[in-house]
Amino acid sequence: MKPEDWSLRVRRGRVRLVAFGVAAALVAAACGGSDDSGDDEAASVEEGVEGATGAIRDVSEQGEPVTGGSITFGLEAETTSWLPGEGQFANSGVSVAYALYDPLIKRSADGELKPYLAESMEPNEDLTEWTLTLRPDIQFHDGTPLDAAALMSNFEQLSADGTQTASAFDGVTMEVVDDLSVRYTLPAPDSAFPAVLTLSPGWPYSPTAAAANGADAGANPVGTGPFVFESWERDNRLVLRRNDNYWQEGLPYLDEIVFRPIPDEDTRMSSLTSGDIDGMMSLRQSNIIELREADGIDNYEQIGNSTGSNIFNTAEPPLDDIRVRRALAMATDQEQVIEVLGGGGVVPPATQIFGPDDPYYSEQVAEDWVDYDPEAAQEELQAYVDDPERSDGKAPGDPVAVRYDCLPDASLVEVAQLFQALWSTIGVEVELRQVEQATHINEAIQGDYQVKCWRLGIDGDPAAVMDAYYLEGSPQNFTRFTDPQVTENIEAMKATTDVAERQRLAAEAMSIVNENVVQTYSGGTLGLVAVQDHVKNIDGWTYPDGSEGGTATQGTVVWANVWTTEG
Amino acid sequence: MRLVLRRALPAIATLVAVAFLTMMLTSLLPGDPAQTIAGPEADPEDVAAVREDLRLDEPLPTRFVGWVGDAVTGDLGRSYRTNQPVAEAITERMPVTIQIGAMAIGIALLVAIPLGTLSAYKAGGLADRAVTGVSFGLLAVPSFMMAILLILVFAETLGWAPATGWTRLTADPVENFRSAILPALALAVGELAVYTRLLRADMVTTLQQDSITMARAKGLSPARILFRHALRPSSFSLLTVVGLQIGAILSGAVLVETLFAVPGLGRLLVDSILQRDLVMVQGIAVVIAASFVVVNVVVDLLYTLLDPRIRHGHATA
Numbered sequence: 100m101k102p103e104d105w106s107l108r109v110r111r112g113r114v115r116l117v118a119f120g121v122a123a124a125l126v127a128a129a130c131g132g133s134d135d136s137g138d139d140e141a142a143s144v145e146e147g148v149e150g151a152t153g154a155i156r157d158v159s160e161q162g163e164p165v166t167g168g169s170i171t172f173g174l175e176a177e178t179t180s181w182l183p184g185e186g187q188f189a190n191s192g193v194s195v196a197y198a199l200y201d202p203l204i205k206r207s208a209d210g211e212l213k214p215y216l217a218e219s220m221e222p223n224e225d226l227t228e229w230t231l232t233l234r235p236d237i238q239f240h241d242g243t244p245l246d247a248a249a250l251m252s253n254f255e256q257l258s259a260d261g262t263q264t265a266s267a268f269d270g271v272t273m274e275v276v277d278d279l280s281v282r283y284t285l286p287a288p289d290s291a292f293p294a295v296l297t298l299s300p301g302w303p304y305s306p307t308a309a310a311a312n313g314a315d316a317g318a319n320p321v322g323t324g325p326f327v328f329e330s331w332e333r334d335n336r337l338v339l340r341r342n343d344n345y346w347q348e349g350l351p352y353l354d355e356i357v358f359r360p361i362p363d364e365d366t367r368m369s370s371l372t373s374g375d376i377d378g379m380m381s382l383r384q385s386n387i388i389e390l391r392e393a394d395g396i397d398n399y400e401q402i403g404n405s406t407g408s409n410i411f412n413t414a415e416p417p418l419d420d421i422r423v424r425r426a427l428a429m430a431t432d433q434e435q436v437i438e439v440l441g442g443g444g445v446v447p448p449a450t451q452i453f454g455p456d457d458p459y460y461s462e463q464v465a466e467d468w469v470d471y472d473p474e475a476a477q478e479e480l481q482a483y484v485d486d487p488e489r490s491d492g493k494a495p496g497d498p499v500a501v502r503y504d505c506l507p508d509a510s511l512v513e514v515a516q517l518f519q520a521l522w523s524t525i526g527v528e529v530e531l532r533q534v535e536q537a538t539h540i541n542e543a544i545q546g547d548y549q550v551k552c553w554r555l556g557i558d559g560d561p562a563a564v565m566d567a568y569y570l571e572g573s574p575q576n577f578t579r580f581t582d583p584q585v586t587e588n589i590e591a592m593k594a595t596t597d598v599a600e601r602q603r604l605a606a607e608a609m610s611i612v613n614e615n616v617v618q619t620y621s622g623g624t625l626g627l628v629a630v631q632d633h634v635k636n637i638d639g640w641t642y643p644d645g646s647e648g649g650t651a652t653q654g655t656v657v658w659a660n661v662w663t664t665e666g
Numbered sequence: 667m668r669l670v671l672r673r674a675l676p677a678i679a680t681l682v683a684v685a686f687l688t689m690m691l692t693s694l695l696p697g698d699p700a701q702t703i704a705g706p707e708a709d710p711e712d713v714a715a716v717r718e719d720l721r722l723d724e725p726l727p728t729r730f731v732g733w734v735g736d737a738v739t740g741d742l743g744r745s746y747r748t749n750q751p752v753a754e755a756i757t758e759r760m761p762v763t764i765q766i767g768a769m770a771i772g773i774a775l776l777v778a779i780p781l782g783t784l785s786a787y788k789a790g791g792l793a794d795r796a797v798t799g800v801s802f803g804l805l806a807v808p809s810f811m812m813a814i815l816l817i818l819v820f821a822e823t824l825g826w827a828p829a830t831g832w833t834r835l836t837a838d839p840v841e842n843f844r845s846a847i848l849p850a851l852a853l854a855v856g857e858l859a860v861y862t863r864l865l866r867a868d869m870v871t872t873l874q875q876d877s878i879t880m881a882r883a884k885g886l887s888p889a890r891i892l893f894r895h896a897l898r899p900s901s902f903s904l905l906t907v908v909g910l911q912i913g914a915i916l917s918g919a920v921l922v923e924t925l926f927a928v929p930g931l932g933r934l935l936v937d938s939i940l941q942r943d944l945v946m947v948q949g950i951a952v953v954i955a956a957s958f959v960v961v962n963v964v965v966d967l968l969y970t971l972l973d974p975r976i977r978h979g980h981a982t983a
Binding site: 173185187260263314315317359362363369374375376536537540541574 | 701707714814832926929940942
């Protein structure tokens with residue numbers, strides 16, 4: 100089977116799998132932004148429209164590629180380590196990694212999972228074995244050849260217990276087939292397995308350098324990427340220089356990239372507009388909207404699957420009763436929530452964990468999602484309140500009380516207060532509690548909560564995402580919701596590459612999840628890469644065969660294809 | 667020297683106590699460090715592996731004894747989060763925070779001493795009221811707000827200094843100064859208001875003493891009286907507070923370093939706490955405690971310079 104045959108097609112702009120090592124992104128944002136879902140028109144890409152709803156791409160004339168020059172790019176966070184398996188790669192880290200490493204597999208503009216550093220990847224008939232063949236004559240930055248032995252050495256480290264990538268290779272074994280080929284054997288059929296290799300489990304690094312650097316390997320990354328590590332001052336700057344021995348002829352264009360983590364959104368934007376830096380990423384909706392009107396700045400926006408939400412602990416009274424969950428969902432005015440989160444008029448409301456541009460987005464699920472209806476919510480809640488067998492053990496007539504946990508971020512505090520106000524109108528007593536992120540995540544994992552603000556939706560394969568969210572025993576099944584039909588559908592999705600069938604299975608599973616109201620949605624998140632207009636081709640990367648690549652997904656950039664006209 | 671020696675034992679005891687309390691308090695923080703480090707997608711086996719690897723499954727006293735044993739040899743361990751040696755991380759960050767803090771205190775003193783002196787000399791007058799008003803105004807401005815204002819004016823509008831980032835002194839002294847000046851100013855503003863008020867209060871008292879009346883009677887110039895005869899005896903409170911304000915500088919640095927994207931100790935400390943990087947928190951806490959001890963010993967020594975009677979055991983009240 101050729102690579103194209105197993106590829107899962109996804110439409111432009113949506114894809115970003117990633118579950119490995121994005122703990123921070125998962126929750127940090129817990130409700131942060133706002134964003135998309137809703138109708139197709141609203142989320143479509145518009146060109147150069149100020150104040151437009153949905154993502155815009157407002158860029159200057161690109162011209163022909165220019166070789167040379169240096170740019171400085173502002174990241175939203177520092178990464179703990181640059182070694183796959185050790186580092187926690189959130190969006191900032193992934194963007195840098197695209198300069199240091201090459202992914203074995205990469206998603207295309209059309210959403211196909213296509214080989215990048217790999218030459219091909221072919222499954223056996225029942226999708227339990229995947230044979231990956233590397234391109235020949237590629238070397239790591241230190242001259243070590245990229246071959247099957249290097250992949251095996253990486254695999255042994257990446258799959259070890261306690262690494263950031265261990266869960267990606269849970270139950271997976273690898274064997275060397277020949278000098279350039281390895282075979283992954285899975286514990287069960289998985290049509291989405293190649294998606295694992297788009298992220299840190301699929302970024303080969305030099306085993307020679309890793310062994311030589313020992314515990315300091317994370318501070319001395321050696322990959323096959325278009326840029327070579329030069330120096331790193333943590334929390335200040337990472338300097339990468341051109342890889343003159345890069346395997347893709349003519350690339351990269353830039354001589355140097357300096358990455359600077361600037362955690363504060365406002366000062367990062369000030370650094371861009373004052374010319375201290377040449378580009379930046381942002382997921383803050385208000386700043387993205389403001390940058391649409393900045394002079395001399397090119398904006399590359401994108402809306403993915405990520406959506407702000409509230410998750411309900413379905414194992415904890417009174418949220419174990421669907422009447423309470425439905426009441427809270429119907430008492431939630433999504434438009435108001437989005438407004439408070441800074442996405443008002445820009446991002447449409449979400450209704451599921453797939454954005455409108457995702458191939459697994461379902462119109463039917465969107466139509467079926469509960470509407471804002473305080474009166475119906477009141478009735479639903481009253482049925483629970485008057486129930487002598489109510490699950491919270493209170494006497495009939497006593498008000499329902501819930502604890503709402505969220506992060507101490509200014510906009511999230513405001514949105515928490517909004518939920519308190521909205522839900523109190525139907526008679527729910529809401530206790531607000533601020534918790535910092537590590538506690539927030541730990542409590543969710545342990546099920547020690549009632550309602551938490553959260554961020555749902557990852558641009559990845561639906562089977563992998565739904566598996567994580569709704570399968571019994573999954574560490575990320577924070578809602579504690581499981582359903583035999585949902586489980587069956589997830590397993591069936593893993594066992595087929597038929598996109599239409601997978602779409603049907605995903606929609607059916609999503610529908611069951613939404614019927615059970617285990618979570619509510621606000622809106623998705625606009626992701627932005629903004630650059631001075633001398634920096635070109637942020638979203639114009641290509642595959643080694645010259646075919647079109649993708650977009651700047653949630654602030655990440657493929658740096659090999661970027662150039663500056665200020666060489 | 668005897669003073670230094672006399673201070674050594676209590677200082678060591680303080681450091682050990684701080685180290686133990688830090689370890690105890692961080693272990694009481696909600697949230698499992700092993701889970702935080704392994705990530706939410708990690709299964710229980712991965713979390714257990716991390717816990718064992720970091721020796722978090724050992725009893726606290728055992729961990730503490732092990733930590734002290736390593737610490738006395740200079741090994742503060744490796745960060746759970748980044749795998750960087752803690753001592754190396756602190757060595758990298760400390761100079762940044764010290765420079766910004768020292769510049770902030772320097773700027774604050776440079777402004778506060780003339781202003782406080784003027785305010786005391788003209789007590790009750792227009793200048794005094796103006797200085798008092800401005801001081802109270804500055805006290806009310808939080809350092810993060812001042813930071814944003816400074817960025818807006820000096821980075822975005824005038825372009826005199828970068829909005830964010832840090833250049834090491836050894837790499838480029840001029841750029842280093844440019845990258846340090848705005849963070850230092852943001853921290854200095856609150857400090858100078860405190861210093862001005864303190865110096866004014868003490869100097870008003872000093873100026874009422876007989877020695878000053880005598881100096882005036884001798885016909886000495888006001889400047890000579892103020893800066894030669896009144897300033898030194900008026901500086902005790904100021905000196906004490908400057909020493910104590912090291913802590914305030916550090917807490918201010920947490921915000922300012924984040925806003926200006928400066929790789930200082932405050933930013934490292936907060937990130938480490940949020941990520942449950944306990945061994946890094948432990949190392950930083952001990953270093954900060956040691957800094958406090960050293961600064962206060964230095965302050966005590968400076969007292970003797972301000973008033974020789976202290977050196978001879980005749981301390982004033």
